[in-house]
Amino acid sequence: MKILEIENLHxxxxxxxxxxxxDLSVGAGEVHAIMGPNGAGKSTLSKVLAGAEDYVVxxxxxxxxxxxxxxxxxxxxxxxxxxxxxxxxxxxxxxSNMMFLKAAVNAQRKERGEKELEAADFxxxxxxxxxxMKMDPxxxxxxxxxxxxxxxxKRNEILQMLVLEPKLMVLxxxxxxxDIDALKIVSDGINTMRSPERATILVTHYxxxxxxxxxxxxxVLAGGRIVKSGGPELARELEEKGYGWLQQAA
Amino acid sequence: xxxxxxxxxxxxxxxxGEAFAAFAGSLPAAxxxxxxxxxxxxxxxxxxxxxxxxxxxxxxxxxxxxxxxLAAAAALDTAPWQLGDCDEFIWINGExxxxxxxxxxxxxPDAHAGLAGLHRAFARPGLQLALGAxxxxxxxxxxxxxxxxxxxxxxxxxxxxxxxxxxxxxxVILQNVGTDGAARFITQSxxxxxxxxxxxxxxxxxxxxxxxxxxxxxxVNVGRDARxxxxxxxxxxxxxxxxxxxxxxAPGAQTELAGLFGSDARAHLDNQYEIDHVAAHGTSRxxxxxxGFGNSKTVLNGRVVVQxxxxxxxxxxSIANLMLAKGAEIDAKPELEIYADDVKCAHGATCGQxxxxxxxxxxxxxxxxxxxxxxxxxxxxxxxxxRIAHAGLRERIARRITAALGAELDLDALSFEDETVDATGDxx
Numbered sequence: 001m002k003i004l005e006i007e008n009l010h011x012x013x014x015x016x017x018x019x020x021x022x023d024l025s026v027g028a029g030e031v032h033a034i035m036g037p038n039g040a041g042k043s044t045l046s047k048v049l050a051g052a053e054d055y056v057v058x059x060x061x062x063x064x065x066x067x068x069x070x071x072x073x074x075x076x077x078x079x080x081x082x083x084x085x086x087x088x089x090x091x092x093x094x095x096s097n098m099m100f101l102k103a104a105v106n107a108q109r110k111e112r113g114e115k116e117l118e119a120a121d122f123x124x125x126x127x128x129x130x131x132x133m134k135m136d137p138x139x140x141x142x143x144x145x146x147x148x149x150x151x152x153x154k155r156n157e158i159l160q161m162l163v164l165e166p167k168l169m170v171l172x173x174x175x176x177x178x179d180i181d182a183l184k185i186v187s188d189g190i191n192t193m194r195s196p197e198r199a200t201i202l203v204t205h206y207x208x209x210x211x212x213x214x215x216x217x218x219x220v221l222a223g224g225r226i227v228k229s230g231g232p233e234l235a236r237e238l239e240e241k242g243y244g245w246l247q248q249a250a
Numbered sequence: 251x252x253x254x255x256x257x258x259x260x261x262x263x264x265x266x267g268e269a270f271a272a273f274a275g276s277l278p279a280a281x282x283x284x285x286x287x288x289x290x291x292x293x294x295x296x297x298x299x300x301x302x303x304x305x306x307x308x309x310x311x312x313x314x315x316x317x318x319x320l321a322a323a324a325a326l327d328t329a330p331w332q333l334g335d336c337d338e339f340i341w342i343n344g345e346x347x348x349x350x351x352x353x354x355x356x357x358x359p360d361a362h363a364g365l366a367g368l369h370r371a372f373a374r375p376g377l378q379l380a381l382g383a384x385x386x387x388x389x390x391x392x393x394x395x396x397x398x399x400x401x402x403x404x405x406x407x408x409x410x411x412x413x414x415x416x417x418x419x420x421x422v423i424l425q426n427v428g429t430d431g432a433a434r435f436i437t438q439s440x441x442x443x444x445x446x447x448x449x450x451x452x453x454x455x456x457x458x459x460x461x462x463x464x465x466x467x468x469x470v471n472v473g474r475d476a477r478x479x480x481x482x483x484x485x486x487x488x489x490x491x492x493x494x495x496x497x498x499x500a501p502g503a504q505t506e507l508a509g510l511f512g513s514d515a516r517a518h519l520d521n522q523y524e525i526d527h528v529a530a531h532g533t534s535r536x537x538x539x540x541x542g543f544g545n546s547k548t549v550l551n552g553r554v555v556v557q558x559x560x561x562x563x564x565x566x567x568s569i570a571n572l573m574l575a576k577g578a579e580i581d582a583k584p585e586l587e588i589y590a591d592d593v594k595c596a597h598g599a600t601c602g603q604x605x606x607x608x609x610x611x612x613x614x615x616x617x618x619x620x621x622x623x624x625x626x627x628x629x630x631x632x633x634x635x636x637r638i639a640h641a642g643l644r645e646r647i648a649r650r651i652t653a654a655l656g657a658e659l660d661l662d663a664l665s666f667e668d669e670t671v672d673a674t675g676d677x678x
Contacts, residue, residue, distance in 0.1 A: 073619070075616050075617060075618050076612045078616035084614045090605070092629050093632065094628065094633070104615035105616075126432070143629075
């Protein structure tokens with residue numbers, strides 16, 4: 001089954017067309033890496049999938065688990081299992097990570113018509129994942145990303161992903177700004193979520209992440225379209241040659 | 251000009267004369283002369299109007315001219331406002347609940363002559379707190395004033411006094427609340443004297459009824475190495491004017507003023523803060539956060555005066571306002587007046603809206619937009635709320651804000667003290 005099917009997607013922000021006929025098909029259980037030069041539209045693709053309102057889809061379709069999601073709000077997409085990891089996670093001082101996670105999980109469950117979780121069960125559930133991400137449990141009572149380093153913020157993104165258990169994970173440059181230890185922890189987190197019923201899209205500028213999270217497919221996004229697709233070997237080729245030759249080809 | 255005052259005076263006398271005569275009759279003879287002189291001051295100068303610079307945004311001369319009278323004693327259940335973990339003192343319509351205290355003298359707020367005269371003429375003793383040298387109280391003192399009004403035109407005037415001897419330390423929570431009802435007028439004053447090394451933390455929570463006009467004046471004298479901290483939170487009222495005057499009188503005196511304000515209705519709120527650095531080596535900090543709701547109009551003036559002798563003054567002011575509705579208006583003005591040449595004074599003011607990226611971030615986690623906005627607004631306000639040590643009061647204020655935001659927040663998960671997450675990380 002296809003988790004995600006994007007056909008001829010056109011999208012603009014502030015009147016500038018960024019995505020210009022993008023096609024992408026992601027099957028269940030697959031990991032896709034989207035690579036490309038700066039300004040190619042990588043972040044735009046992530047935000048359009050997550051439902052950012054300032055990104056306007058002007059053409060094409062996005063089908064998630066067989067359904068067109070054009071009319072779904074960001075929060076509805078989240079409740080249906082689409083997760084976006086931010087390149088620059090936001091700090092929310094005074095709102096604890098625990099409260100944030102609880103608010104997110106319960107809002108999603110409510111949207112799906114499920115019962116709220118018992119507080120004690122939820123706490124155990126969260127703590128287990130905090131340990132998995134090798135984070136200090138005391139972080140749960142601190143403000144969301146408040147005073148966190150770049151690496152801690154990215155780990156927190158993956159923690160949220162582990163807690164929310166999405167079906168489609170779109171990780172926007174989650175590897176940027178990570179040292180090698182943090183990169184391993186983040187990669188482990190992503191790998192735990194690999195399963196036959198889930199899919200992952202890794203948006204990245206570097207090949208480094210792909211040494212730890214093996215992609216099934218690698219795509220090159222340039223000029224708002226996928227200009228080349230291949231297996232893991234394509235990432236290595238890009239690392240060696242850069243993007244120049246592809247842009248010329250496009 | 252003279253004619254205008256005479257004219258205003260005649261109207262005021264007609265409205266307030268009878269109430270004063272009745273009140274004066276209840277006073278001990280020794281007070282008569284001073285009270286009558288104060289009332290004359292009021293008649294002569296009337297209410298401040300917008301021709302006076304300090305009162306540019308708030309015109310009290312528009313107060314109703316009909317006959318007024320002192321609010322009558324009323325009985326009601328005060329439990330909803332009591333805080334626990336505090337020494338409680340309660341006044342309903344100016345009437346002390348429990349033993350009355352004698353005042354050390356009549357109040358003399360450093361304010362507009364007419365308004366000060368009115369207050370001095372009618373004021374009854376509010377909190378009268380005196381701590382001896384070195385006396386340090388762990389339990390906060392909670393002064394709760396409650397107003398009710400069965401009929402329009404009722405008024406209450408209350409004067410608080412706090413005196414801390416050398417090295418004394420206390421936290422005072424002044425809470426002004428009111429029940430729904432008819433239009434009313436309240437004045438309160440608070441005079442605090444901090445001797446050398448004394449420390450006063452004043453937390454003031456104003457949540458008056460939508461029918462209330464209130465003027466509060468606070469005058470604080472801070473001695474050598476003494477410290478005055480204020481956390482003022484304003485939510486309610488119809489027309490609220492607060493004057494805060496802090497004088498740093500001796501070297502090493504410190505003050506930190508924090509304010510959070512947000513009126514969620516067609517209200518007018520005016521806070522005038524003034525810090526007077528009289529002596530050298532004084533430190534002052536101001537930290538204000540404003541929420542612009544509904545059709546509210548809010549004025550914030552933060553004035554710092556550094557006198558000629560006040561060298562090495564260190565002063566900072568930060569004002570940030572969050573506009574949450576199109577109809578809201580916030581006028582924020584920093585004001586610096588410096589007469590010394592070796593000082594450090596900084597100020598900054600911002601006015602903006604919620605960060606769209608932050609709203610989107612929360613929504614991508616499944617949090618509905620209204621809740622996301624409420625959470626972020628709470629986060630903004632928390633910069634001030636977090637300064638309050640009393641957990642129960644902090645929670646009360648957080649609930650008040652979320653009620654004003656009209657969104658459902660799971661405050662039990664807000665983890666005020668977070669007893670559910672311990673540092674060891676072991677599952678419960």
